[in-house]
Amino acid sequence: PVLRLLEAQLQDQRREHEEEMEALRNQVDLMQEEMEKQQQAFLQTLQLSPEVQVELGLQQEITRLTNENLDLKELLEKLEKNEKKLKKQLKIYMKKVQDFEASQTMVAVERRPHERNMQVAVQRKEKDFQGMLEYYKEDEPLLIRNLIT
Numbered sequence: 001p002v003l004r005l006l007e008a009q010l011q012d013q014r015r016e017h018e019e020e021m022e023a024l025r026n027q028v029d030l031m032q033e034e035m036e037k038q039q040q041a042f043l044q045t046l047q048l049s050p051e052v053q054v055e056l057g058l059q060q061e062i063t064r065l066t067n068e069n070l071d072l073k074e075l076l077e078k079l080e081k082n083e084k085k086l087k088k089q090l091k092i093y094m095k096k097v098q099d100f101e102a103s104q105t106m107v108a109v110e111r112r113p114h115e116r117n118m119q120v121a122v123q124r125k126e127k128d129f130q131g132m133l134e135y136y137k138e139d140e141p142l143l144i145r146n147l148i149t
Contacts, residue, residue, distance in 0.1 A: 107142065 045053055135143055 107139070 045056060048056070
């Protein structure tokens with residue numbers, strides 16, 4: 001049983017090795033064909049006059065630079081889009097921070113025992129809230145007290 005298992009494993013490895021070798025041979029053949037095509041093109045280019053060689057070189061460089069330029073434009077557009085998204089998020093977070101700071105000053109004013117009897121005038125923007133509000137668990141008794149009053 002152990003011998004048969006080892007033989008099966010060996011045959012599997014041999015089959016995998018042969019498949020890998022075939023794939024590598026195919027890859028080498030394709031590379032050789034590509035290399036031959038490039039050599040043919042190179043030899044044809046060498047047979048051309050120097051002016052035509054320079055012209056072909058310039059065309060290739062222009063093509064390369066155009067492609068590179070398009071890639072850079074695409075990257076720039078992506079970065080500008082990301083910048084706009086981040087600016088929007090920053091505005092949202094700044095607003096949340098301002099709202100939080102305002103609520104903290106309200107909480108601090110309400111917690112001062114000697115000023116509880118004094119009327120505190122705090123300017124508040126009237127807001128139409130709909131839906132659920134986020135709060136910290138430790139502020140729950142204060143929120144309930146405020147809801148009742």
